[in-house]
Structures are given as C-alpha cells and as structure tokens.
Amino acid sequence: MSGNIAPMNRCLSGALGLALLAGLASCGGSSSPATCGTGAGRPHPEIGGEVLYYCSDWPSVNGGLYLLDVATGGVRALTSDLAWNLDGAWSPDGSRIVFQSTRDGRDDIYVMDLSGGRVQRLTDGRGFNEYPSWSPDGQWISFNSTRDGVADSGGTGYYRDLYLMHPDGTDIHRLVIHSGTFNEAAWSPDGRSLAFQSDMGGTFDIYRAGADGSGLQKLTHHEGTGGGAGFPRWSPDGTRITFAALAAGQPALIYWLTVGQDNVDQIEPHRVTASVPGLRFDDYPDWSPDGTWIVFERNANDSQLFAVRPDGSDLTQLTHGRGVKVLPRWRPA
Numbered sequence: 001m002s003g004n005i006a007p008m009n010r011c012l013s014g015a016l017g018l019a020l021l022a023g024l025a026s027c028g029g030s031s032s033p034a035t036c037g038t039g040a041g042r043p044h045p046e047i048g049g050e051v052l053y054y055c056s057d058w059p060s061v062n063g064g065l066y067l068l069d070v071a072t073g074g075v076r077a078l079t080s081d082l083a084w085n086l087d088g089a090w091s092p093d094g095s096r097i098v099f100q101s102t103r104d105g106r107d108d109i110y111v112m113d114l115s116g117g118r119v120q121r122l123t124d125g126r127g128f129n130e131y132p133s134w135s136p137d138g139q140w141i142s143f144n145s146t147r148d149g150v151a152d153s154g155g156t157g158y159y160r161d162l163y164l165m166h167p168d169g170t171d172i173h174r175l176v177i178h179s180g181t182f183n184e185a186a187w188s189p190d191g192r193s194l195a196f197q198s199d200m201g202g203t204f205d206i207y208r209a210g211a212d213g214s215g216l217q218k219l220t221h222h223e224g225t226g227g228g229a230g231f232p233r234w235s236p237d238g239t240r241i242t243f244a245a246l247a248a249g250q251p252a253l254i255y256w257l258t259v260g261q262d263n264v265d266q267i268e269p270h271r272v273t274a275s276v277p278g279l280r281f282d283d284y285p286d287w288s289p290d291g292t293w294i295v296f297e298r299n300a301n302d303s304q305l306f307a308v309r310p311d312g313s314d315l316t317q318l319t320h321g322r323g324v325k326v327l328p329r330w331r332p333a
Contacts (some may be wrong), residue, residue, distance in 0.1 A: 035321020036066055041073035044316060047307055049288055050331040051295055052078075052097060054086040055323045063324075065099060067331075068305070070318060078112065087327060089133050091167075094332040098122075098132040098141055098167070109143050111167060122169035123147075128160075135187050135211075140164050142185040142194060148174060162196065177213045186241075187211075188234050195219070195232035195241050204228035206243050208259065219257060220245065220269065229255075233286045240310075242285040242294055245269070252281035254296050256310060272312050276300065284326055289333035297326045 036055035048071045056063030064079040065088045079085040083103040090097055098111050106125040109132050112118070123129045127147030134141055144160040162182045165172040180200030187194060193215075195208050206219040206229045219241065220229040226248025232241045241259055246252035255269040273282045278300045285296040293307045295318070305318040305328050319325050 036064070036323045036325070037075045037077050040066070040075045040319045040321050040323070040325070041068050041070075042318070042320060043071060043073040044307075044318065045071045047071070047288075047293060047316065047318075049333070051305065051318070052088045052090065052329045052331065053305060053319075053325055054088065054327045055325045057323055065097070068318065070307075078114070087131050089329055090332055091134050092136050092138045092332060096167075098134055100130045100132065109141070120169070122165060122167075123172070130160075131184050133185055133187055134167070136189055136191040139166065140211075141167055142175070142187065144183055144185070162194070175213045177209055177216060184231050186233050189236060189238040195234060197230040197232065204230055206230070206232045206241065208241075219259065222247075231284050235287050236289060236291045242272070242287060242310075243269075244281070244283045244285060244296075246281065251275055251279045252283055254282045254285045254294060254308070256294075270310075272308060272310060273298075273315075274312070282306075284328060286328055286330050288330050293330075295328045295330060297328065 051068045051070060053066055053068060054063060055066050064077055064085045066075050066077055068075050081103050083101055085099055085101045087100040088097045095115065096111055096113050098109060100107060101110050104121065107128045107130060108121055108123040108125060109129050111120050111122060127145045129143055129145045132141050132143040142162060142164055145163050146160055148161065160181045160183055162175040162177065162185050163172055164175055178200045180198050183197040185194045185196040192211055193208055194211055195206060197204055198207050201218065201223060203222045205222055207216060208219055209216045222228045227246045229243050229245035232243045234241055239258060239260055240256045242254060242256040244252045245255050253275065254272040256272060257269040272294060280299040283297045285294050287294055294310055295305060295307045298304055298306045302322065303324040303326065304320065305325050306315060307318055308315045
C-alpha cells in the first residue's frame, strides 16, 4: 500500500498486471497439491453461512472460485477451466456471481448463474478489468479498469479508474471522481455511496463518494507513515466499513471505522486483528450478512481464511491445507 503496491498485498502473478508486495514469494512453495476443494473446510455451525473465495496452487494456472459451506465445512468448485477466475462478488439475491477471468485470453468481467452454471462475458477485452461489485438494487456492477488508457504520472502504467455497467454489460461508463488510481469499490447497503481505495492523496487510503462520484470524502489517513489501507467493505447496516491497513515495517491488520458522522476525520479506526509470530498480513475482510462476523485472509505460514467477531474475539480458522485462499465474500442471506 505504499506507492508501489496497488492493489495491496495481492499474492498473484504479474501476468495479470497486479503488483506484488515485496517478500511474498512464499505464497506457494511446496510440491504437494493445493487443498482448494475437498478437505479445505472444517465444520463451524456456530458461524454458518456460505463464503465464496479464490484458491490457487500458486504459481500454477489452476486457480479458481470455490464455495465454502461454513456450517458443514463442505467445499465445491464453481469454475473448472484452466484460467484465472477470481474477484468473485455476489448478486444481491445470492443467485449469481460476477468475477474476473482470463478464460478468453484477456482480463474481463463475467457473470455466472449458479443454478445452471451459465457464464456471460460483460466487458469487451479492452484494458485490464477487475474487482467487480454488485449494487444492492441489482441494477449496476462497479469495476476497475484501465480501458481508457490514462497513463499515470509516474509513467509506470495506467490509472485504474472506476466504471459502472448494467449486469448485462450495457451502458459502461467511467465514474469520474478525481485524478489517481481507484481500486476495490464496495457499495453501501442503501446503494447511495461507494467506498474504495485510491492514491489520489499520495498514499493508498480509503475514500467514500456518492454513487455518481459526488461528495468525495477521505476516511483513512496514512500520509507520511509509509503505510496505507485497502479493501473496504460496508457492514450490513451501513454504519461501519471494515478494511485492511498497514504501517511501515508492520504487517497489515483488519480494522473497521464508523461512518455517517460529520466528524469522520476525527474517528480512530478500531483494530480487529492483532499481529502474531510469523504473520505476513491479514487482508480482504468481508462482513457476514448479520454483521456478527468478519471473514478475512490470514497469511502466516500459509494462506487461509479466518473469521472473527468485530470486537476481535472468537478468532476461528475456516480453511486448511495448501493453496493460496483469498478474496472471501459472504453469500447474502
């Protein structure tokens, strides 16, 4: 999340155009096969629900999307083609997922109907398209893209801008907010706001704006700290945003802050997770539908999904075995 990390801590290949956090070469590192499906989960009926996630036997190309039944520990694969299939997000009714895939040779956005498995491509192969998110009313999908080819000021690539489109791929348009890179947009439960990561202030921080790009507000402040924040997600009641953040020389941890007040700049984020020996980072948080749990990826000796209460209690490991397991999304109730 310092200037050379966008998006933050992503343990995937440069072939996807994604930056790597220095020192994450150990994301794979074993000759044994990945445990992505059968054997990956353990039953946790006290938590329940279903979690969509990405799993890869890094650095091979067999990464895909999986669905974990948290109550039973059962896991099933949702994608099977030899392509990158990641960044999964749910439709509001939980019947479809939108995701990024390279199955047609480019980084595009697709929609899958879970009942029949039908897949439709939404974007047209222009630029790099990632991090889709569905609006609560089901009418829009936000995503990041370099499709308009706006070069960044450092000459190192292209800005990732936020775009909107309908779930059938029509009416794609750029959401003009400010100059800079924009990542990882998340819709507020009422559909009126978007939270996202941007480097417009010189460091990667969390911002909020109206769904039309108006009313820009900075929520986290890492100027001069050597750190940053990313991957915001709204609580189901719209009062809190959870995110991952790091300080210079420290591992990323999970936080949340209260939103809705006029004095949000003065509100200190609440830390949810704590550093433990061997921790590289905690990342990719998401709220359970009832707001009583936060699921996230923990990268220590390996990369696994955990759940924790918003107050930091009842830390529970959800997945086991080899494989890089990231980007968890709780299925809507």
